[in-house]
Amino acid sequence: RPITVVGIQKGADTDENIDRHFGSSTPQGYRKALRLMKQAEKFHRPILALVNTPGAWPGVESEYHGQGSAVAQCIIQGMQLKVPYISIIVGEGGSGGALALACGDQVLMFEDSIYSVLSPEGYASIMWKDSSKVQQAAEELGLTPESLLKDGIINQIIHEYKPGDDLSDLRDFLDKQFTELENLPMSELIEQRQRRFRNY
Incomplete structure (x- = not known):
């Protein structure tokens, strides 16, 4: 089954982490992800989003290039994609930067991952x-x-x-999930996705 995979990659060492902003994507990264998700829709491919970010990169350049708009477009258009869409929080899921890729029909989490509106340190400082x-x-x-x-x-x-690790169990699990989602009428798939997020 061909699928489209989008995700946020952290570095394997300090230099790579610095180059990748420790997993915090820039506006260009979110626009690239959205372009690939729209391409997946065009070719009727399910989407798998792998999320591992403390949040969108907050640098001046990112703000100048429309970080908020890029994140918002991922969310708005992600809610309307006419293909099955599964998101997995594979490590850290922080703020709108994570939500940009976590608006799938199914949102799953690895057992040792976290998902939050902001870090505990930030919350404590604000509250x-x-x-x-x-x-x-x-x-x-x-x-x-x-x-x-x-x-x-x-x-x-x-x-x-x-x-x-051997990923055959995960592959089979995702294949089953995508099959179930593909069997839903398109209008129901989109309505169910949007209703799920309205409940928050």
Whole structure:
């Protein structure tokens, strides 16, 4: 089954992390992802988004080049794609930068991943002006897969995979999920996706 995979890649070492903004995408990255998702729609290919970011890159250049608009377009147009769309939080899912690629029909999380509107450190600094309250902030944010599943933010927690692991179980699982989504009428697929996010 041909699919389109989009994702955010962090570096394997310090130099690569710096080059990739530690997994924080620029507007150009989000526009590239959206272009590929629209191409997938044109050729009737399902989309798999792999999310691993602390958030969109907040640099001056990114703001100058329309970071907010790029993230918003990924969300708006992602909600209307006429193909099955699965998102997996594979590590860190932070802020709108993660949401840009996490508006699929199914949102899944690796068991050791996190997904939150902002970091616990940021939350503690904003709420209490005290970054030492990071533990309390993390609990209030409910950023673990178990909390997010309970609240209906994600659909399922999946086994954590590491580089070099056998991915045949994951492949078969995703193939089954894509088949189920493809069997839905297109109008129902889009309505179900949009309704899911309206519930937040």
